[in-house]
Amino acid sequence: MTLDEVFREEWGRVLATLIGVLGDFDLAEDAAQEAFAIAADHWPRDGVPTNPRAWLMTTARNRATDRIRRDRALATKAGLLVTDRPVEVPMNTSAFPDERLELIFTCCHPALALGAQVALTLRTLGGLTTDEIARAFLIPERTLAQRLVRAKRKIKAAGIPFRVPPDHLLRERLDAVLAVVYLIFNEGYGGRDELAAEAIWLGRALTELLPDDPEVRGLLAMMLLHDSRRETRFSDGELVLLGDQDRSRWNTTQIAGGRAEFDRAIALGGRGPYVLQAAIASLHAETPCDWAQIAALYGELTHLTASPVVELNRAIAVAETEGPEAGLRIVDRLGLDDFRYLHSTKAELLRRLGRTDEARDAYRRARELTDDGAERRFLERRLTELAGTTGLGSDPAATQ
Amino acid sequence: MKYIMVIYQGSALERQAALTEEEQKQVYADYQGINETPGVTPMPPMGLPENATTVRVEGGRTLTTDGPFVGMKEAVGGLFILEADDIDAAIEVASRVPAARYGGAVEIRPSEVHW
Numbered sequence: 001m002t003l004d005e006v007f008r009e010e011w012g013r014v015l016a017t018l019i020g021v022l023g024d025f026d027l028a029e030d031a032a033q034e035a036f037a038i039a040a041d042h043w044p045r046d047g048v049p050t051n052p053r054a055w056l057m058t059t060a061r062n063r064a065t066d067r068i069r070r071d072r073a074l075a076t077k078a079g080l081l082v083t084d085r086p087v088e089v090p091m092n093t094s095a096f097p098d099e100r101l102e103l104i105f106t107c108c109h110p111a112l113a114l115g116a117q118v119a120l121t122l123r124t125l126g127g128l129t130t131d132e133i134a135r136a137f138l139i140p141e142r143t144l145a146q147r148l149v150r151a152k153r154k155i156k157a158a159g160i161p162f163r164v165p166p167d168h169l170l171r172e173r174l175d176a177v178l179a180v181v182y183l184i185f186n187e188g189y190g191g192r193d194e195l196a197a198e199a200i201w202l203g204r205a206l207t208e209l210l211p212d213d214p215e216v217r218g219l220l221a222m223m224l225l226h227d228s229r230r231e232t233r234f235s236d237g238e239l240v241l242l243g244d245q246d247r248s249r250w251n252t253t254q255i256a257g258g259r260a261e262f263d264r265a266i267a268l269g270g271r272g273p274y275v276l277q278a279a280i281a282s283l284h285a286e287t288p289c290d291w292a293q294i295a296a297l298y299g300e301l302t303h304l305t306a307s308p309v310v311e312l313n314r315a316i317a318v319a320e321t322e323g324p325e326a327g328l329r330i331v332d333r334l335g336l337d338d339f340r341y342l343h344s345t346k347a348e349l350l351r352r353l354g355r356t357d358e359a360r361d362a363y364r365r366a367r368e369l370t371d372d373g374a375e376r377r378f379l380e381r382r383l384t385e386l387a388g389t390t391g392l393g394s395d396p397a398a399t400q
Numbered sequence: 401m402k403y404i405m406v407i408y409q410g411s412a413l414e415r416q417a418a419l420t421e422e423e424q425k426q427v428y429a430d431y432q433g434i435n436e437t438p439g440v441t442p443m444p445p446m447g448l449p450e451n452a453t454t455v456r457v458e459g460g461r462t463l464t465t466d467g468p469f470v471g472m473k474e475a476v477g478g479l480f481i482l483e484a485d486d487i488d489a490a491i492e493v494a495s496r497v498p499a500a501r502y503g504g505a506v507e508i509r510p511s512e513v514h515w
Contacts, residue, residue, distance in 0.1 A: 111487055111508075158510045159401035161486040169488065 003043060006052050007036060011127035012205070014056045016099040018064065019106075019124075019162060025152040027064055029124075035060035057096055100125060101209045102162050108177040109160045116151035117180050119144060125205065126198050136195050137187065174210070178219050178274065181206070185223050189230075196227055207261070214270020217261045218278045224258030225281035227251070239378040247287060255285050276301045291320035308334045312342055315349075324349040340369035344379060351386065360386050402483055402511040403490045409477035411503035427498045434480065434497055439489075441481040449475030477504065481511075 001009070011032070018028035035056045049055040107120040118137075122128045128136075134144040154160070165173045181202045188195030203220035210216050232245040262278045280297050283290050298314035301307075311334055319327025328349045336342040347362035363383050370376045416427055435442040449468040452475065456463045468475035477499060484490050487508065494506035 109487075157512050158508070159486040159490070161488055165488070
């Protein structure tokens with residue numbers, strides 16, 4: 001393992017243990033950061049210690065002890081009495097509990113804003129720097145840093161616990177954790193690869209920590225299956241639809257990995273939203289695609305989530321098996337007037353039906369709702385194509 | 401941890417007025433239950449926002465106005481103090497306050513010195 005990989009593997013674990021012992025995010029993070037900096041300085045020269053984790057933990061603990069002692073000396077000088085914390089940080093240096101699960105539940109606590117949950121999870125579990133997170137989310141580093149400071153302050157002030165939630169809260173809280181990981185993945189799906197990889201890494205860590213939860217497996221499976229197509233989703237920066245993608249370039253290792261996780265989820269009796277989405281993603285990776293089965297799974301997912309976005313996806317699958325008109329009937333029942341994919345889907349179905357004028361209106365509406373970028377250029381291309389089309393049934397795609 | 405639990409009635413008072421007698425009894429019983437929850441220190445019942453008077457001082461002049469500082473709908477409806485281990489315990493108590501399920505809300509504020 002390279003130094004970077006060791007750091008990557010150990011950061012979350014070391015930090016989680018330190019937070020557990022110190023009960024203080026900032027102190028733990030500072031101590032961990034110092035320990036990793038010392039390691040980066042010493043290890044290349046002296047070699048990596050036999051037990052890197054123990055080395056990092058011990059060094060970080062000593063740093064934290066120094067800090068507490070310094071703060072106390074300062075407080076005493078200032079006439080303040082500090083009695084709530086022992087000077088020596090107690091820590092069993094032969095066995096470290098893995099408290100990453102406690103950490104992720106704290107980071108994804110619903111008392112924190114979603115943006116803060118995401119940033120905290122990436123910083124603490126993922127070990128990304130504030131600069132890396134800020135760049136990935138296209139926000140100024142100062143804003144991101146403030147968000148982290150505020151979140152850590154609230155954890156302390158509001159008494160957000162550092163623990164795995166009790167049984168009656170577990171399902172709901174775990175769903176919140178999965179939602180954060182999925183959100184990170186989705187941010188990455190638009191082309192920011194490092195976030196997709198990060199989400200998969202987090203998803204994998206979660207399967208280690210909660211090996212028997214089917215939804216955790218389902219999420220990882222779904223992410224791997226979607227990510228397997230990443231290379232083919234864009235060609236020269238332009239969006240390529242599923243049907244037009246070069247299947248020979250799909251990542252077969254990831255597909256196999258995703259399917260293995262999916263099989264485990266099913267074996268665990270899973271039939272929750274992420275498992276269903278993994279099933280759909282798995283079917284998408286097959287040739288020919290079983291659209292009827294996909295439509296049925298979306299139906300089941302709609303039932304679970306009551307989400308109109310899921311229903312929109314069902315419409316696409318239904319259009320593939322029963323024809324564009326059947327799909328259109330579902331689309332027309334949905335609200336979602338400000339959702340760009342509603343209009344682009346509608347446009348696509350109208351285009352296939354040869355209803356060119358209506359298709360054009362729908363593409364224009366979708367374009368209004370889409371920011372600059374590959375998706376918008378895709379809509380522009382469709383509009384240009386339609387400009388050269390007149391009358392009914394002139395599009396070969398209308399007759400599948 | 402000490403939390404100050406702030407109750408907002410929102411539309412809860414109107415909705416509760418429309419409940420059956422049986423359901424209204426349940427609302428009273430639930431508030432009683434909150435007051436008797438270990439760790440809770442009830443405050444004296446807070447009157448309606450309509451009866452509030454708001455005082456501000458501008459340029460040394462005391463300005464007194466009728467009504468709450470914020471709008472009637474946003475006004476604080478009640479308070480209690482809760483001593484609990486962590487925010488999850490506070491969320492659990494908050495979720496049992498009837499206002500929270502009839503269109504109002506409960507705000508959990510940790511008690512802290514921030515000045």
